Amino acid sequence: xxxxxxxxxxxxxxxxxxxxxxxxxxxIFGNYAMGWFRQAPGKEREFVAAINWxxxxxxxxxxxxxxxxxxxxxxxxxxxxxxxxxxxxxTAVYYCGADPGRGSAYASAYEYWGQGTQVxxxx
Numbered sequence: 001x002x003x004x005x006x007x008x009x010x011x012x013x014x015x016x017x018x019x020x021x022x023x024x025x026x027x028i029f030g031n032y033a034m035g036w037f038r039q040a041p042g043k044e045r046e047f048v049a050a051i052n053w054x055x056x057x058x059x060x061x062x063x064x065x066x067x068x069x070x071x072x073x074x075x076x077x078x079x080x081x082x083x084x085x086x087x088x089x090x091t092a093v094y095y096c097g098a099d100p101g102r103g104s105a106y107a108s109a110y111e112y113w114g115q116g117t118q119v120x121x122x123x
Contacts, residue, residue, distance in 0.1 A: 009117030022096030
């Protein structure tokens with residue numbers, strides 16, 4: 001069992017920055033790739049970014065490439081999402097997930113999910 005808790009969401013103006021954190025407890029964090037997804041009202045959950053268990057491989061949705069950076073600290077059992085140049089369309093609930101594979105853009109690959117943290121970008 002892996003328990004995930006996201007934090008760091010909030011209200012920010014367009015062009016601003018936020019850093020989300022996802023703290024993991026339970027089974028060995030380093031065994032899992034980690035990902036961030038988001039879900040806006042009335043929309044399906046969509047992939048944002050993923051990172052493999054070593055942290056050496058990262059993947060991004062085209063919509064966030066160049067603005068968002070995913071990273072992890074296995075010693076702290078934490079994965080981060082640094083979000084810069086935020087836009088109104090980034091407004092959503094952001095979820096982190098744990099993937100026993102190499103890191104996927106598909107939500108079905110993820111075994112565990114956090115409860116989500118709200119990010120609201122005002123224009």
